[in-house]
Amino acid sequence: MTVELPAAERVAERAREILAAVGADPEFAAFKAAVYEMTGDEHAAEIPIAVPVDEMTHAMIAQPQLLARITARVGVAIIHQTDQEHTDWRPGDYTDQVYRAAWGEPDRRLWLDAEEVTRRLDWLDRKYIAMGFRKQGQAHSFTFSTAELAASAV
Template structure:
């Protein structure tokens, strides 16, 4: 992990909310969401979904999309504050990480959205941290931005 000092939780939370809002209000966001959720039939993560109590693709895909967007917004906020892509790879839960892969698979559509919004989307598989823990840095940033994360 990077040795860069992580930004204050409140600064990350505020930036993440702004970033998420800008992405969600982009004219192509609904198409991006639909394409990302369509990709869910290809998910084959056997390490993360069992941790979601009574996992069903029909019920959990849309909430995981929201959590994936929030995770990418938090990463982008840390990157915006530090300029360090390794520091921006904050810990996220495996099911949420799997959803971010579905989002990033919509490369052309997502590239246009982030170009218009000026967001630096961070995700590099060999740098990712899927060791999310309640009470950690990501949890604190999330809770400050959007309240307590869903228990599932």
């Protein structure tokens, strides 16, 4: 089932309201919340975002108690499902239309399109591989001899 996304202008208006409410909260100075609120669909709310913006969302969600208190006071749900996220944001897409309608031109230092992110990640992968790392530094191909392991334990 495909959920029809609401008009960008309508989402932008609600996103501005949510951001103002969150910004006015004494504990924290949000965006997907508006889409979720209007559709009631967590999958639809996983709109494409830029990688640096996604990382900021992860940082915010890493403080669950703080976020729970703020969202309870504001009366919104912040939606972000890591297993469903897609960072294939591109200028002119739905996310871009909503963001521009709400806040104007996105900061191009943070809003990197999917092709630029892929280019940068490929460059990093080549550097990691040259050093013996795989999966962007999450794994390695190092081997250790028994003597090296014994020496490192001392």
